[in-house]
Amino acid sequence: MINFENRLKSLKDRRQGSRERSLLENNLSIYDSRDLRTKERYEELAESAPIKYAIGAMAAVDRRSTQISIEEGERVASTLISMLSTVGINTEMEIQGSVALDIHIEGHSDVDMLILKSDIVLVQTPKVDGSGCAASDTRPMEAIIRELRQQSELKLTSRYYQAEVNCSGNKSIAISGGSLKRKVDIVPACWFHSHDYQRSGLKHHKGVDVYHKGEHKLIRNQPFLHMKRVNDKDLVYSGNLKKVVRLMKNLIADMPDYKKRIAKKLSSYDITAIGYDMNDQLTCPSYFSLGLVEKLRAHLTILVDVPALRNAMEVPDGSRKVFDTEEKIEALKILHSEVTDLAVSIYKSLNPYSLDTYKSNSLLQKQVFL
Template sequence: MISFDNRLKSLKDRRQGSRERALIENNLSIFDSIDVRTKERYEELSESAPIKYAIGAMAAVDCRSTQISIDEGERVATTLLNMLSTSGISAEKEIQGSVALDIHIEGHSDVDMLVLKSDIVTVQNPKIDATQYSTPKDNRPMVEIIKELRQQSEVKLTSRYYQANVDCTGNKSIAISGGSLKRKVDIVPACWYHSHDYQLTGEKHHKGVNIYHKGEHKLIGNQPFLHIKRVNDKDLLYSGNLKKVIRLMKNLIADMPDYKKRIAKSLTSYDVTAIGYDMGEQLTCPSYLSLALVEKLRAHLSLLVDLAALRNLLEVPDGSRKVFDSEDKVEALKILHREVTDLATSIYKSLNPYSLDSYNSNQLLQKQIFI
């Protein structure tokens, strides 16, 4: 069985940084015996380690840490936009990814910032209303225009953040870390894509993006704002329970031993989000019955493991692709299912230490936790 005492320590370090890091940030000696990190509410529960872990793993990271990540991403992107403008390149910025959705699991999370050409777009043909669009001044193929945006971004960021590590080897993003930065920031050069839906509605969530892939010299379509809207809408519908199960799965994967994690990480953040999104009405439960989400997730994963037909229908929230498009992901699903099952079983055993039953789902469905 899993040692949830050890996993609680990993969870704490991930959410707030290590004790040693906290001491250094507060100008204290690493030899001091104190722990200056804030005690979170899940840590103060008079419950077993498995229950504390489950509640903590479902909780959002401290909003102050999240805001620092957002602010750093905005700061770096704004600096880049100003530098690009001096070279005659018009661009704008947008945040995307787990931090934007508040489903990140680390206090010192990386933040993804799209940097998009603002004076030219790609449009889905046939245009709904051709009068909305004028002939662009730049007649190059869009892939060449965004390649230039990527190249100029690399030059500008390397020059500006010379004390930081500016990693330009990534195919989709430029990663900046260290130096004066409080967080790692990923800059993703791209252009807007006006789909038929966007041309009809003008709604931001229908606005797509085409991201430049450096290695293959091509543009890859994505719909980050539709993804964000659909996840946020469903999470609101189920009183925050969707994001709770997403964070739970992501934390379980992060805390797996390496031999399991190597396989489990075949499931991307989008994939894990899709699994939670697919739970639908199973996400219904009051906040004081949060442990019921562990059992409901276990049951849902069990169905996906056992029923290939159901598994093969599952799509990411924006509907752009199937989740289980490789056997590696099916193996990852099985490992995740076993981890959630171990968590559920550990919670049951902590509630019923003398029971002869190996597991009874009703105990998790009915256990009240007030936090």
């Protein structure tokens, strides 16, 4: 069985940084016996370690830590936009990813910043209004965004010379260290105005084409539709969608390496899709949050056992199937096993003398007040 005392330590370190890091940030010796980190509400619960872990793993990271991640991303992106303008490249920024959705699980999370050409877009034709479209720059968009990528690498490397600027990624430039409080991923891209966007003018219908450096091609995404659909469903279910997504992410983060290597074949989009697909199973009052562990376990069981349902599942923006490789199915099985172990551990902590291996009602009926 899983040692949830150890898992609680890992969860604490991930959410707030290690005790040693906290001491160094406060200019104290790492040999100091104190722990200056804030006690979170889940830590104060008079409950077993598995229950504390489940509640803590579902909770959002501290708002101030999240805001620092956003501010650092915007600061780097703003600096890059200003530098690019000096060579005649006009751009704008947007935040995307787990931090933007508040489903990240680390206090010192990386932040994804899109850097988009602001003066030229791709348009789905024929245009809805029947008009023509032309651009002053007649190069293929791949060439235009390659230039944006190349100039971004040059500008960031020269500006952040004390930091590590990793330009090897196909879709993003990763910047960390130096004066940065967070790792920032810069993602060069362009807008795509689909027919849906041309009709509605709504931001969530705007597409984004990200440049893939290694293959010199553009890859279409719909990050704002993804975020809107996740936020809308999370609101309907009182925050429970994001709770189960964080729970799955934390469980994967805390797996032994031999399991984690397989489980990480499920991307953040995939994990979010699994939670998104739970629909009415997400109905649960906040004081019955442990019921979400059981409901997630039951949902994963169905996905493992019923290929037709699993194969039909799509990511929230509808752009692709979730389980599009055999590796992801193996990852699903490991995640299912891990959630099952958590549910069983919670059951045993609530019913230490029971002869039953597991009964779901114990989790569904257990109240926990924060």
